[in-house]
Amino acid sequence: xxxxxxxxxxxxxxxxxxxxxSGLYETIKDNSGELETIGTEIIIKYQPMNNLDIEFSTTWQxxxxxxxxxxxxxxxPEWLAKAKIAYQQHNMTYSLFTxxxxxxxxxxxxxxxxxxxxxARLGEEVxxxxxxxxxxxxxxxxSGFYANLHFENLLDEDIYTPANEYVTMEKGLLAQERQxxxxxxxxx
Numbered sequence: 009x010x011x012x013x014x015x016x017x018x019x020x021x022x023x024x025x026x027x028x029x030s031g032l033y034e035t036i037k038d039n040s041g042e043l044e045t046i047g048t049e050i051i052i053k054y055q056p057m058n059n060l061d062i063e064f065s066t067t068w069q070x071x072x073x074x075x076x077x078x079x080x081x082x083x084x085p086e087w088l089a090k091a092k093i094a095y096q097q098h099n100m101t102y103s104l105f106t107x108x109x110x111x112x113x114x115x116x117x118x119x120x121x122x123x124x125x126x127x128a129r130l131g132e133e134v135x136x137x138x139x140x141x142x143x144x145x146x147x148x149x150x151s152g153f154y155a156n157l158h159f160e161n162l163l164d165e166d167i168y169t170p171a172n173e174y175v176t177m178e179k180g181l182l183a184q185e186r187q188x189x190x191x192x193x194x195x196x
Contacts (some may be wrong), residue, residue: 014045043081044073059096065089079127083170085110085136101145111136113174114180131178133172139167152195160187 019041027034047069054062071084087110094103114131142159159182161167168180175181 009048009050015043017042019043041076043131044071044074045071045072045084047166060082061092061094063092065091076099076125076127079116080124082113082115082172090190096135099147099149101147104140104145105143106138106140108138108141112170114170117173128191129171130173131180134168134170134180137165137167139163139165154191154193154195156189156191157194158187158189158191160189161185 020037026032046068049065049067051065052063056062056079066087068087069084070086071081073079073081087108089108090105092103092105095100096102111133113133114129116127116129119126119128139160140162142162144157145154146156147154164186167177167183168181169183171177
């Protein structure tokens, strides 16, 4: 178990907007953030047999912006978790894993420079998500050759990342759908 605290300041927020007088895009930079994160992480590893590994980790964190205390920080889930089970038989390893990410607020922009602290979110809050994956690996016992078949987002869930200055979709950006990757290699 670990406990942590991170402090970040002098954070530059970059935004783009159309200048109403000239009709041209302009970039605005604002030193607008002093983030403080406190949290704890727990990692548990268990090996009930020589060929079976079980791992679990979870993180709880709370991030506050000490400069803009009335705004909930974007892209900062309160909970993260991972779990994995791996079974090895001869030259084969089979594993299942899952990743959980808690809900997150979208980024924001300041509405105008006249009303201090006036802001608007760029999109909706994204729901928590869970992704399940699998991995099958063959390793040749002497030559160093290996083949790995990896499945990410096995259940093909719709997973969103929050909207930000560059991804202004109301519901955020749809993350990768199911992915299947085959890797062949030689370890030397």
